[in-house]
Every structure is written in C-alpha cells, then in structure tokens.
Amino acid sequence: MIWETFIDAEQKKPYYKKIVDCIVKDSKDGEIYPSRKNLFLAYKLCPIDKVRVCILGQDPYFNVGQAMGLSFSVPQNCLIPPSLRNIYKEIKNDIGQDIVLSHGCLERWAKEEGVFLLNSVLTVKKGFAASHKDIGWEEFTDATIKVINDVGHPVVFMLWGNFAKSKKMYITNKQHCVQEAAHPSPFSASNGFFGCKHFSKANEFLMKNGQTPIDWSIK
Numbered sequence: 001m002i003w004e005t006f007i008d009a010e011q012k013k014p015y016y017k018k019i020v021d022c023i024v025k026d027s028k029d030g031e032i033y034p035s036r037k038n039l040f041l042a043y044k045l046c047p048i049d050k051v052r053v054c055i056l057g058q059d060p061y062f063n064v065g066q067a068m069g070l071s072f073s074v075p076q077n078c079l080i081p082p083s084l085r086n087i088y089k090e091i092k093n094d095i096g097q098d099i100v101l102s103h104g105c106l107e108r109w110a111k112e113e114g115v116f117l118l119n120s121v122l123t124v125k126k127g128f129a130a131s132h133k134d135i136g137w138e139e140f141t142d143a144t145i146k147v148i149n150d151v152g153h154p155v156v157f158m159l160w161g162n163f164a165k166s167k168k169m170y171i172t173n174k175q176h177c178v179q180e181a182a183h184p185s186p187f188s189a190s191n192g193f194f195g196c197k198h199f200s201k202a203n204e205f206l207m208k209n210g211q212t213p214i215d216w217s218i219k
Contacts, residue, residue, distance in 0.1 A: 001048060001147065002047065002048060003040070003043040003044070003047065003048055004043075006043075006048075006143070006144070006147055007040060007043065010140055010143060015136045015139050015140075016136065016140070018135060018136045019123075019135055019136040019137060019140070022132065022135040022136075023123060023132075026125045026131070026132075030125050030127070031064075031125075031126040032123055032124070032125060032126070033060050033061065033062060033066070033067035033123065033124050033125075033126060034060055034067035034068055034069045034123070038067075038068050038069035039069055039122060039123070040069065040122075041068060041070055041110075042069055042070050042071070042110065042116060042117050042118050042119075045070070045107060045110035045111045046110045046111070046114060046116045046117075048147060048148070048151060049151065050114045051114055051116045051148055051151065051155055052113070052114035052115070052153075052155060052156065052206060052211060052214065053113075053114065053115045053116065053155065053156045053157075053158065053202055053206075053214060054115075054116045054118060054145075054148055054156070054157045054158065055071055055072065055115060055116070055117055055118070055158045055160075056071065056118050056119075056120060056145075056157070056158065056159055056160070056164040056167060057071030057072055057117070057118065057119045057120065057160075058119060058120055058121065058130070058161065058163045058164070058183075059119055059120065059121035059122075059123075059124050059129070059130055059132065059133065060119055060121075060122070060123065060124045061074065061081060061124075062124045062125070062126060062127055062128060062129050062131070063126075063127075065077075065078055066078055066081065067124065068105075069122075070106055070107065070110060070117035071117040071118055071119045072084050072087060072104075072106065072117065072184075073104060073105055073106035073107065073117060074103075074104040074105065075105055076103040076104075076105045077103075078103075078104060079104075080101055080103070080104035081104065082185065082186045083183070083184045083185050083186070083189075084104045084184075085101070086184040086185070086186065086189045086193065086194070087184050088101065088218075089194070090184070090193065090194055090195075090196065091199050091216050093194070093195070094196075094197045094198070094199045094200050095199050095200050095203075095216065097216050097217055099216075099217065099218050102218070103218065105218075106218070108218070108219055109214075109216075112215075113214045113215055113216075114214075115214065116148065118141060118144060118145075119141070120137070120138060120141050120163055120164065120167070121133055121135075121137040121138065121141070122137050122140070122141070123137065141167070142167065142170055145157075145167050145170040145171065146170050149170060149171050149172060149173050149176065150173065153175075153209075153211075154175045154176055154177065154205070154206070154209040154211070155176050155177070156176070156177045156179065156201075156202040156205055156206065157171055157176060157177065157178045157179065158179050158181075158198050158202070159178065159179065159180045159181075160180075160181050160182065160183045160184055160193060161182060161183030161185075161188065162183075163183075164183075165180050168180070177201075177202070177205045179196070179201060181193045181196035181198060182196075199214070199216055202214060
C-alpha cells in the first residue's frame with residue numbers, strides 16, 4: 001500500500017464526510033490550519049516503506065503561520081515553539097547533538113531520515129486549541145497507526161503524553177519498539193520527558209535491527 005491509496009480509501013468512508021462538514025462550517029468564520037496543501041504533508045514526505053520512527057503529536061499549532069502538517073514542526077521563518085525547544089534540549093542531553101536553534105522545520109527528518117511526524121488530529125481552528133478534537137480525525141490516525149503497525153520492518157513509536165499513549169493499543173506487532181513519555185510541553189516536560197532518552201534508544205534499536213541510526217540534526 002502507498003499513502004495515497006490509504007488516504008483515498010479513508011476519504012470514502014462515512015466518518016470522513018463528518019470531518020469535511022465540520023471544516024467547511026468552521027472555515028466560514030475563521031481560518032483552518034494547516035493549509036489544505038499541507039494537510040497530508042507527513043504522508044507526502046515519508047512513504048510507508050520508509051517509515052522508521054513515528055513521533056505522535058496531538059493537534060496542529062493554532063497560531064498564524066505555524067502549522068505545516070508535521071507534528072511539532074514549524075516553517076523556517078517561525079519562532080521555535082516551547083515544546084520543540086524542549087525536544088531539541090532532550091536531544092542535546094541525550095545524544096550530545098547541540099542543535100543550533102536557527103529554525104524549527106523538521107522536514108529533513110521526514111524526507112531523509114524516515115521520521116513520520118503525525119498529529120492525532122490533523123486540523124485546528126485558528127486560535128482554538130483542540131477545536132477539531134472528536135470530529136473524526138482520531139479514526140483516520142488510528143487507521144494510520146494500524147498501517148504502520150503492519151509494515152514489514154521494525155519501527156520505533158514515540159508516544160509523548162496521554163493523548164499519544166492512547167494509540168498504543170493499535171501497535172500490536174512485537175517487532176516494533178514503543179517508547180512512552182510525558183509530553184514535551186513546558187507544563188509536563190519535567191514530569192518524564194526530560195531524561196527519557198528516546199533518541200538514543202531509538203538509534204540503538206534501529207542499529208540492533210540492521211538499520212542505520214537517525215541523524216537528529218537540524219540543517
């Protein structure tokens with residue numbers, strides 16, 4: 001299967017019409033993020049057979065110009081959000097990778113390293129966090145996790161926060177590595193995200209299974 005086939009099949013299901021109806025309704029009195037062209041960017045940049053790590057977020061950033069269809073990532077011209085700053089901090093503390101805080105765009109991870117940057121909910125209304133929670137996107141991303149679960153090679157799943165951890169039930173293939181921690185938000189990072197060492201553990205797992213380690217640098 002390729003992601004295009006998956007997306008096309010899901011869009012024909014009844015639940016997806018509810019998503020579209022809600023987005024159309026909300027777009028009449030406000031903006032919806034990310035832009036339509038970037039809605040499935042995670043899927044476009046990281047083909048199914050290239051997925052090596054899946055980092056699961058919650059929903060897109062709700063401020064102007066931030067959401068770009070990749071969990072935790074923002075365009076290069078944006079300020080780096082606090083959660084992503086904490087991710088960079090953990091990478092440095094974990095593997096010694098001193099990331100120059102020049103930008104917060106994680107496209108290279110997706111395109112070159114096989115890091116699938118998935119949000120549990122794919123859209124949000126401008127200014128309203130979690131405004132599209134429970135409109136149907138969870139069913140879409142549950143199905144996404146099930147597809148990745150069925151790939152023929154080991155994958156590392158990074159589940160940060162309770163929202164992401166709820167997807168664990170769909171990761172049933174024992175060949176995969178499931179890592180859980182607190183969300184990297186400033187409100188929770190000190191409660192188990194800092195010190196989780198997910199980045200070094202992911203690389204150790206990948207190398208143990210004959211894969212090259214992830215280059216976590218930002219270029």
